[in-house]
Amino acid sequence: MERPNIKNFFSENTTPQMVNNLFLEQPELYNYIQALDNYIDYLSSQLEPLKKNAEGLLPCPFCKSEPQIASLGGDKENWIVLCPNCQRASVEMGINGAETKEDCIAMWNERA
Numbered sequence: 001m002e003r004p005n006i007k008n009f010f011s012e013n014t015t016p017q018m019v020n021n022l023f024l025e026q027p028e029l030y031n032y033i034q035a036l037d038n039y040i041d042y043l044s045s046q047l048e049p050l051k052k053n054a055e056g057l058l059p060c061p062f063c064k065s066e067p068q069i070a071s072l073g074g075d076k077e078n079w080i081v082l083c084p085n086c087q088r089a090s091v092e093m094g095i096n097g098a099e100t101k102e103d104c105i106a107m108w109n110e111r112a
């Protein structure tokens with residue numbers, strides 16, 4: 001969801017000077033908007049861990065980039081997660097050769 005732009009709450013005829021005057025006349029309104037802005041930032045940061053990618057993986061816990069999942073193959077498939085940004089692998093998080101993709105995703109998400 002896009003963050004609303006404050007300009008959208010005023011009519012087209014409203015000039016920046018009019019907005020400025022409004023805040024000068026009602027400084028508490030400006031403080032209120034600032035508080036709301038800070039609260040939106042706080043809520044966004046709280047929601048960050050809930051942002052899973054298409055594979056269902058949470059962001060990399062080290063750099064918050066989108067990780068990738070792959071199988072090294074072999075008898076037991078050996079699923080691992082890699083972060084293309086910081087080059088960290090799920091092995092560093094104690095996830096070593098998960099036998100199914102679902103297990104690997106679940107193990108990554110528990111630690112991410």
Ligand SMILES: [Zn+2]
Binds near residue numbers: 087
């Ligand atoms: Zn990373």
